Amino acid sequence: MVYSAEKLSEEKVFKDPVHRYVHVRDRVIWDLIGTKEFQRLRRIKQLGTTFLTFHGAEHSRFNHSLGVYEIVRRMIDDVFAGRPAWNDEDRLLTLCAALLHDLGHGPFSHAFEKVFDFDHEEFTRAIILGDTEVNQVLTRVSPDFPQKVAEVIGKTSEKKLIVSMISSQIDADRMDYLQRDAYFTGVSYGQFDMERILRVMRPREDQVVIKKSGMHAVEDYIMSRYQMYWQVYFHPVSRSAEVILTKILHRAKELFKKNYTFKYEPIHFISIFHEIVTLEDYLKLDEAVIMYYFQIWQEEEDPILSDLCRRFVNRNLFKYAEFDPAKEYKKLAELTTLFVKAGIDPDYYLVVDSSSDLPYDFYRPGEEEERLPIHLLMKNGELRELSRESEIVDSISGKRRTDHKLYYPADFLEDESNHSAVKKQIRALLD
Structure with a gap:
């Protein structure tokens, strides 16, 4: 039997709080889930530091990846059922890309990437194409199959329809994380009628389109996304935790470059600090490893590193003030000058953090991050861009919202034993 067409002798299911069940029938999918690279995702939180704001947000990239796979499986089995141009290879390619799309995320994801200039999509492709268990499983389908999967995830595949199912403005990735993140944070903002959206999806050569009758379900989905970003993803307390996390990593990196002698050698960071990180080194990193270092760095002699680590581990976060740069x-x-006078390092304790989101956009050729718009399928067969039919979507199309906060350690400013006059000036400016 050809490996790509091999089915399991019995269907496997994962119980899931969002989709009820995740169904696995294909041998290749089951084998991919069992690889050490995919199992690593159990040790990477989906929402980074958000668990310090919403205590239920402990779910992982593993949960989410299975969810994206399940939505795509339903698209294929329901939306594309009987479609002549859809074949077994396309089906397997789509399922594998959906399952593996987040494979390269590092611990605390985006904060970690910013400090060390990593790109999780590059690591995803490296895992798929490198000397890994994932590559071995994919290669059993065909020698060029790993490359095809990497191209879909990298959005360079000629199969634009498959790319749009996993990465577009209405894709399986977003539909899963909005519902999953809402469930685990305990909010209602991310809820929308996915069943309705799946029923009104129609495949076209380059993308999935939506029947006009489903426009209101799509409006609800877009507004759910908008609310989740501002109420959950950009929550100022989560951002405070991420600011501290980022500053810990910056401080450790700076100390290493200055030949500081750590009490416990940060062996997992050595290649990263030297900027010669290998795939093997990268795959050894997860959030348990990072938290181990944060625990032991609390005892370091460097006062900044030890203080920042204590803050993160014990959730003694920075306060924030509204700020218009x-x-x-x-x-x-x-403020920077006053912080220096007060003996507080502004590089680590006075931080401007900005969050920005564009909830929906139409196609703008040549611009950075070109976005394929959502198209509605009209009764006469014509395709119309969503914002031309929806007043709700039109009101937010192309409008980027940005929020700025100024983060600082309020407890440092309450200590009147030193520099009391300067600290009073700082407090006056921050109030």
């Missing part, structure tokens, strides 16, 4: 840059300069 366009209007208040002089205040920031004044």
Whole structure:
């Protein structure tokens, strides 16, 4: 039997709080789930530092990846059922890309990437194409199958329809994480009628389109995404935790470059600090490893590193103030000067953090991050871009919202034993 067509002798199921069950019938999918690279995703949280704000947000990239796979499986079995141009190879390619799309995420994902200039998509492709268990499983389908999967995830595949199912403005990735993140954070913002959206999806050569009758379900989906970003993903307390996390990693990196002698050698970071990280080194990193270092770094002699680690581990986070960098840059300069006078390092304790989101956009050729719009299928067969039919979507199309916060350690400013006059000035500026 050809490996790509081999079915399990008995269907495997994962109990799932969002989709009820995740169904696995294909041998290749089951084998991919069992690889050490995919199992590593159990040790990477889906929402990074958000668990310090919403205590239920302990779910993993493993949960989410299975969810994206299940949505795509349902698309194929329901939406594309009987479609002549859809074949077994396309089906397996889509399922594998959906399952593996987040494979390269590192611990605490985006914060970790920013500090060390990593790209999780590059690591995803490296895992798929490298000397890994995942590559061995994919190669059993065909020698060029890993490359095809990597191209779908990298959005360079000629199979645009498959790419759009996993990465577009209405894709399986977003449909899973909105519902899953809402469930585990305990909020209602991310809920929308996915069943309805799946029923009104129609495959076209380059993308999935939506029947006009399903427009209101799509409006609800877009507004759910909008609310989740501002109520959950950009929550100021989660951002405070991420600021501290980022500063810990920056401090450790700076100390290493200055030949600081750590009490416990950070062996998992050595290649990263030297900027010669290998795939093997990268795959050894997960959030348990990072938290281990944060625990032991609390005892380091460097006061900044030890303080920041204690803050993160014990959730003693920075406070924040509203901040407009366009209007208040002089205040920031004044605060920076005062922090130095007070003996507080502004590089680590006075941080401007900005969050920005574009909830929906139409196609803007040549612009950075070109976005394929959502198209509605009209009764006469014509395709119409969503915002031209929906007043709700039109009102937010192309409008990027940005929020700025200024983070600082309020407890440092309450200590009147040193520099009390300067600290009073700082508090006055921050109030």
